[in-house]
Amino acid sequence: MCLLDIYGVFMTNGSKTQYAVLGALSIQPMSGYEIKKMMAESTNYFWTESNGQLYPTLAKLAKSKFVTVEKQMVGEKLKKIYTITAAGLEKLQDWLTQDFQYYPVRKELLLKIFYGQNVAPAVSIQHIQKHLRKCQDLLKMYKDIENKLTSSVEQGETSVYFLLTVKAGVGTVKTEIAWCKESIDLIKKYAKPHRKNK
Amino acid sequence: MCLLDIYGVFMTNGSKTQYAVLGALSIQPMSGYEIKKMMAESTNYFWTESNGQLYPTLAKLAKSKFVTVEKQMVGEKLKKIYTITAAGLEKLQDWLTQDFQYYPVRKELLLKIFYGQNVAPAVSIQHIQKHLRKCQDLLKMYKDIENKLTSSVEQGETSVYFLLTVKAGVGTVKTEIAWCKESIDLIKKYAKPHRKNK
DNA sequence: CATAGCATGTAAACAGTTACATGATTAT
């Protein structure tokens, strides 16, 4: 077995953009712009797509009849509303049923912390403090969404699955906040004189 | 401001492979193979590099005098031991001092959960159960390393920074384990009949 | 005697982002 696979991190399959798009359209018919917006508001912290991926994918899905297009003229502007077809839904369901994969993680903050011995402790502490503030902001946002979704789910208005991913976000940032605080303390307590140069 | 940037996720700078490599060599002189192995054992859960990135980067760093190469013959085989230079250390320290960036996150599990409404609840539960087992295995590994590193740091043998990244790993998987268990319960409680096809 | 590890490296393919083009509308 390969060395790198101890975490099961491999990307042997192709792009999943098409499923992210089909998934979005499984909620309701939307334009490309609306899909992007909806992703930015809801799935961005675990999945992102750029325009360069989104628009060509929509065109391919339309060509393969997994979605249909309805062209609207809003004033002078062209708006294309995409709707998922039965074949598209089936394709989405097939993918949802298949095993998921882990993607490589890249956290530059942790890479900088890992090699923190080469710089003054204050440098690492500052990075962590910046991350702490970011997480505190995110926590407020996520908690708001979580509260709204919780009552909505309890009243049977919304699918429980949206709530689950929000809860993943809340849990993650809470843990990161605790890690930031503990790490700052530990650096202050244990950091030894760092490696200087020149 | 751009829509996508609400999480501050952008990759405007170039590749950070060179810094990951310089960082590794700041610990001790190593061969390319040893760098890869060391990364797989310690930084893999927040940073990965493939051979296709690693070896060309080592060659470039040697050409730019950020590292020196010492060729050894081990039996019949060639082994190249790389050592960081003063210029290389300075380059590393510069990067460590600069602001870090967030990379886009891709968690296929959460994407599948988010659109779980399109399949039977059992499908989503199975995905989560698989993830739960993976996290439980990782937790054992991380806790072992955490215990060893903690005493090592307390005795002044090891830099506190390695411990911090391990603690980040422990915190993350603990949170994920709790999320998995809660999510399975919530699906069982709230999941409504899913969208069927055909 | 086959498999895994040690060890270096390359080429092709792919995934993905960025930056730009275009242009209308709405808010400040």
Next chain:
DNA sequence: ATAATCATGTAACTGTTTACATGCTATG
């Protein structure tokens, strides 16, 4: 006026992985 939002799309670039080539050594 200016900026932001709405709206679609493309091209160039870059980053990254994968798969392969090569061949020795140690282990079961």
